[in-house]
Amino acid sequence: MTFSTKAAALFFLLTAVACLPLRAQTDYVFSQFSCIPTSCVEEGPPEKTGTASVVFGSTCTGGVTPGINFVIQTFLENCKAPYIPYASATVTSQQLENSDACPPYFYTVDYVTATSEIFTALGVASFYTDTTLGCDGSETAPITFGTKPC
Numbered sequence: 147m148t149f150s151t152k153a154a155a156l157f158f159l160l161t162a163v164a165c166l167p168l169r170a171q172t173d174y175v176f177s178q179f180s181c182i183p184t185s186c187v188e189e190g191p192p193e194k195t196g197t198a199s200v201v202f203g204s205t206c207t208g209g210v211t212p213g214i215n216f217v218i219q220t221f222l223e224n225c226k227a228p229y230i231p232y233a234s235a236t237v238t239s240q241q242l243e244n245s246d247a248c249p250p251y252f253y254t255v256d257y258v259t260a261t262s263e264i265f266t267a268l269g270v271a272s273f274y275t276d277t278t279l280g281c282d283g284s285e286t287a288p289i290t291f292g293t294k295p296c
Contacts (some may be wrong), residue, residue: 173206173254174281179204186235192228192267202235206281214279218260225296230265257283
């Protein structure tokens with residue numbers, strides 16, 4: 147082998163070793179989750195005073211956060227007209243790419259969105275707020291529109 151062939155082989159070997167993943171690819175997903183009620187949704191009847199609530203509990207994999215646990219509640223108190231309280235927890239997954247790694251790889255992150263809404267008796271949204279939490283430790287700022295009627 148010539149010097150240039152040896153140098154090229156050494157360069158290829160060093161590049162291949164440098165691009166080996168330093169650790170296993172990690173997913174940040176729910177190993178378990180549960181809701182009360184089990185549907186993860188509660189909607190009250192049209193009422194002037196009432197509550198809708200969902201309790202969410204989970205365990206996450208990946209080591210960033212041990213789990214996500216919360217209670218989302220929608221309150222109505224002494225309204226002049228009937229409104230419908232609504233609360234929910236919605237679980238979603240997203241596959242993301244770590245393009246900074248060598249070689250790049252895909253991993254999965256699970257999220258839960260806590261939503262609180264108030265509807266008029268005719269079903270028109272009067273107030274809405276939600277926030278999303280991820281097993282990777284991420285959290286969105288609350289998204290809110292409308293005003294609480296009472």
